Amino acid sequence: MKIFISLGLLLLLILPTAQAAAPDSRIEGAKREKRLVWWATLSSTEANEVIKRFNRRYPFVDVEHWRATGEVIAEKIWAEFHAKRHTWDVVLGGENRKFPDLIKAGILQKWSVPGRANVHKQGKDPNGYWVVMGGNVIVPAYNTTLVPSSQAPRSWEDLLDPKWKGKLAVTTDVKPWVVLAQPGAWEKEKVRKYISRLVANKPQIINGHTQAVALLAAGEFAIAAEVYLYRVRMLMKKGAPIDWARVNPVLFTGSAFILSKNAPHPNAAYLWLDWIFSDEGNKAVDEITGKGNPFPGSGTQQAEAIKGLSYVGRDDGYVYQNSEFANELSRILGIQ
Template identity: 25%
Template sequence: MRTIPKSVAVAAAAVMSLSLAACGGSSSSGGAGGSASAAEEILAMPEIDDSDGLVIGGEKVADADLLKAARKEGSVAWYTASGAESAEVTAARFEAETGVKVKMTRMPSGKLAERVLSESGAGRLDAGVVTITDPVIAEEFASKGVYAPYKVASYDTVSKVDGVVYEDGLYYAPYYSAYAFSYNNQVVKEADAPKDWADLTDPKWKGKVGIVHAGAGGTVQGLAQFQEERLGKDYWGKLAALKPRIFDTTSTQLEALARGEIHVATSGFNSTYGAEIAGAPITLVVPPGGVSGTYNMQGVTKAGLDSAAAKLFQDWSMSSSGQQFAAAQGFVAARTDIPATKTGDYTLPTADSPDFELYTPEDARELGADIVARWNKAYGYGG
């Protein structure tokens, strides 16, 4: 029987606490001290000038009238499907840079979609901004009148980038989630750690690899497509032969990795980096063979058109400062004109890099069901 080092167990407790928070139904943020402090640890505050509108890091984010009105309102109502830790520090950073608070409601994509569509259909949707991690749901929001067209302050810049502006500003892709892999550095020596995707299929990892099944969501579907296209049609079979442990959610996978129950795992970069800086004994790898990516979508609602704070939140999200903060958390910024921004000691590829392969909304709509069905067969997974 293998004994898990005490340090692994202690750090795993921290990661489980973080994961439980991420699975919670909803939460609100008023720029709590802990989140604000964490936000500054992630990325130092930029230079801010609000003497004539809002200028952050030399870029005009909002004019004087919008900033004044947003501060008078005092807060923005934000519905998001982002991970709890990421959403909290993003809300805190927005408040620190703009002086406007965030009233946040966080739910998984499916539950959030149900609530948004229900409230919108009844004319009771109070959220000014809605962020969703499933581009197909974003399309449904657009078709059912949840989102309303709003051209952000940086529209002329972001509209030149493919796959960022949808329906002339009805909604946007502010950043992308990245997927790579990681290992428990308490049970795997650095010299033995996997360096590229092919290393995960080494027989020495038999029974020690953790993966999330492809039906769990768009991010893992995107990873599955990436593996087939970049690593070969036989990659699933090679990995399946190692009898990996298959998880239903990324949070339970992350807990198992932190506890040392699995040694290596395919990993969502943002959530895993959050666990690492929280103290979990986890090291991420940015493989030279590339990383997969999936869309996050965000739009101002009809109610948000009457809210200066909601407009400011959308402007800030697409600003250079908001984009750099997303990158510093472990997302891939949609804008490619921003200064290079590392995630701690890691350097993720930029959105326009050949090392970053996006699973597009079209892929999700047209290929998703087939990917899941074939993946299940390859891994003998019955759900």
């Protein structure tokens, strides 16, 4: 028995060493592969900065980044798989709801890196296929010239106040409201009623988040009901007269990393994921994008900003299955 316990202890001692030793073989492998193909929803400016930081540690890997929306990436993964082409290694943000299909088709592989342990449990797949790197926190925001801080909204319900009639904007993107309708959050009926009451305030319909924040800063309207927190913070840093409302709950749509089962550069891919989820990589992504994970204890700018507020993370499967509800909300808002 004692022998078994001793062997067990010995194994525990050896395991971390084995894990630490793994990158050496990976490093050698990556040196031979030289390249990595990374598809991401991150812009090329941001991606380029992240790659530069990665290359400080691993200068021998040439990371090729291709930028597209999550939908386009998901579509391209699917199309290449059907055509039996295997060009990509890792993807960030290929639409989480499609992951089950991708796993079922044998397109993805399980992976684990030490840094995965530090990610909040809500941000990782229990089966080991994906880990969330960051994403958009969605909040109401207001123009500080048009709205004195004493009158600033403090809850979603505050947006229903008749004093905002005609001074409010919503975007054409109704998905955040569907996230708010998820089980455990507001659920459908409450959101339906809320949106119906919001319509009484005659919101202006704005096509897309970029335009909404830009026009909010320009003073075209006083309040934007649901915009990306990092964009508001980005413009605030530049001196724009806007701020965001600390409401409960805030909404979050995450972007996750996945790894191709047929990755042409598996070792470089491992180094990349290992580095991205290390403290160094985490910090780099957060500094460069401002869109690090908002989960408690993540230590990112978004996590710090929403400290003390509750949040609802997007359940992609739910959003996908409730596209009819999304259409209904669009109709109530007068978008279609």
